[in-house]
Amino acid sequence: MPRYEYKVVPAPSKGIKGKGVRGAEARFSYALQELMNGMAGYGWEYQRAETLPSLERSGIAGSTTEWRNVLVFRRPRAGDASEFQPELLPAPAEQIESDDQPIEMPYETDDTSNAPLADNGVEDTQVNASVGASLSILARARNLTAKHDAETPDQDDPDAETAEEPPKT
Incomplete structure (x- = not known):
């Protein structure tokens, strides 16, 4: 089963101007569209919008409850073991030589001493x-x-x- 990581971002509270976008509702929709397309560009999939309570300080000793609108996105976790698909490499091809003698390398010697080579x-x-x-x-x-x-x-x-x-x- 795939595992996901989640990202929660604040929903836009104000619309933005765009070419051919007229009216407050259209600007708000355009702001939401741009936010969602921007997140999708990074691989995040839109899940849902939530309205959640948030306790905030008010004055010296008081607190109030503010309701926040957030958007929830998810994407598959990077490095998940279920995504890993091992790739089988092809078997090495056999090399067929015309004569059965080993190829000699010019600098190989059987002697492991410091034998001088040509300068x-x-x-x-x-x-x-x-x-x-x-x-x-x-x-x-x-x-x-x-x-x-x-x-x-x-x-x-x-x-x-x-x-x-x-x-x-």
């Missing part, structure tokens, strides 16, 4: 690398920078061969 200049060369990966990349960048600096002449070095223009007179 591609970017990634770490150890199979079981963790934090050392970023350190090895940083070290490689420093080596490349040092190699580049050694190949290019230093701007401040007076012995470096540089072609300078003679001063104009």
